[in-house]
Amino acid sequence: MKKLLSIVSLVVLSGILAACGSESGASSGSGSDEVTIGYFPNINHVAGMVAEEQNLYEETLPDGTEVNYQYFPDGSAFMTAIETGEIQGGIVGPGPAMNHFTSGADVNIVAAGSTGGTVIMARKGADIEAPEDIAGKTFITPRVGCTHDIQFETMMQEEFGITSDRIDGEMKHVTGKPATYSSMFESGNVDVAAVPEPWASSIESEGTGEVLVQNSNVSFNDKLPAAVFVTSQDLKDEDPGLVQNLVDAHIQATDFINENPDESKEIAINKIKDITDQELSAEVVDNAWDRIDFTYEVNEEILQLFANSSYELQFLEEKPNLEGLVDTTFIEQ
Structure with missing residues (x-):
């Protein structure tokens, strides 16, 4: 192979x-x-x-x-x-x-x-004890409009009325590879991360950040x-x-x-x-x-x-119709 x-x-x-x-x-x-x-x-x-x-x-x-x-x-x-x-x-x-x-x-x-598997982590020392404290802070996701970004921004907008600078909001958004988030926390370059596992657990283990929102409470959760x-x-x-x-x-x-x-x-x-x-x-x-x-x-x-x-959240210009995207016939065989 x-x-x-x-x-x-x-x-x-x-x-x-x-x-x-x-x-x-x-x-x-x-x-x-x-x-x-x-x-x-x-x-x-x-x-x-x-x-x-x-x-x-x-x-x-x-x-x-x-x-x-x-x-x-x-x-x-x-x-x-x-x-x-x-x-x-x-x-x-x-x-x-x-x-x-x-x-x-x-x-x-x-x-x-x-x-x-999506967990919201906060950098230790960032003075963030609750999601409301993220206003004015910098958050990171793997890509603009990726799954973890949408989950995080949905939660912040719907539950706390806080949006990213991409739509003239109060949170600054940057992107990067999840494997680097712990070092970025340590350097103080970012304050919050919407993290796919296992990188959330890795951040916990290394002590650079702590869980702010468990995956079960992130928008769309399990x-x-x-x-x-x-x-x-x-x-x-x-x-x-x-x-x-x-x-x-x-x-x-x-x-x-x-x-x-x-x-x-x-x-x-x-x-x-x-x-x-x-x-x-x-x-x-x-x-x-x-x-x-x-x-x-x-x-x-x-x-x-x-x-x-x-x-x-303005990631898409038109309201989407996903009809035709999913085809379950192959798992029903």
């Missing part, structure tokens, strides 16, 4: 994918002999790690299919790779999938990956898919058998996680170290695991509510 392990190249990747077209990866026909899967190095994406380590795609795809992997730093780069054919499927947050779909991208959510399995509309239409193979492997990975949590945690620790060069302790992963549910079932209604919130 060819494994692409260079996380450094991902930063460059996000800038060049649009020029790459679909020269690599599987062809759209049923004779595909190469498939590339993408995911992020975080706990919400453990199904991708398990499927890779357990060779589950090799088991469901036709004999001789070469399976490659790409690891992404953010949802925008991932969705661009889906649209250009650089990857055939994989796991991403619902925010980028929704945003690209409403912008005209022919993509489909064919399964969920997990729910929960009902919103924190990760979804996405493929292109073209691939689904032209080779539904291939998409079914991919979804079957993803379902097997999800079942494995729920039936073998200890082994799955070990896989996650090792894969995150391989990809990010950061080793998480068993204690950190245990803590993160408790904040996440691993499921392939998709809640379409909550996705539409999430999309409506993205529009209300």
Whole structure:
């Protein structure tokens, strides 16, 4: 199996994918002999790690299919790779999938990956004891309009009437990789973070920040898919058998996680170290695991509510209609 392990190249990747077209990866026909899967190095994406380590795609795809992997730093780069054919499927947050779909991208959510896992952390020494104290402070999320950003800004606007400077509000917004949040807290560069696991638990362990809002109290909490399995509309239409193979492997990975949590945690620790060069302790992963549910079932209604919130926060220019984004037929086989 060819494994692409260079996380450094991902930063460059996000800038060049649009020029790459679909020269690599599987062809759209049923004779595909190469498939590339993408995911992020975080706990919400453990199904991708398990499927890779357990060779589950090799088991469901036709004999001789070469399976490659790409690891992404953010949802925008991932969705661009889906649209250009650089990857055939994989796991991403619902925010980028929704945003690209409403912008005209022919993509489909064919399964969920997990729910929960977004935690709001405050820097120690930032004089923040409650969400109301965030006014005038700087918060960080992985990307503008990403899943964690929408969850955080929805909560702040609906419950506390506080918005970001992007819409002339009182909070300053910056972006960055979650693995760097602890060091940014330590340096005092940011005050608050909407953090995907396991990085929230890592911040807790390192003592640079503390939980301000548990994931169960963040907007959309455990009902919103924190990760979804996405493929292109073209691939689904032209080779539904291939998409079914991919979804079957993803379902097997999800079942494995729920039936073998200890082994799955070990896989996650090792894969995150391989990809990010950061080793998480068993204690950190245990803590993160408790904040996440691993499921392939998709809640379409909550996705539409999430999309409506993205529009209300002005991440989208038009009120979205997600009809056609979710296709559950592959998980119902």
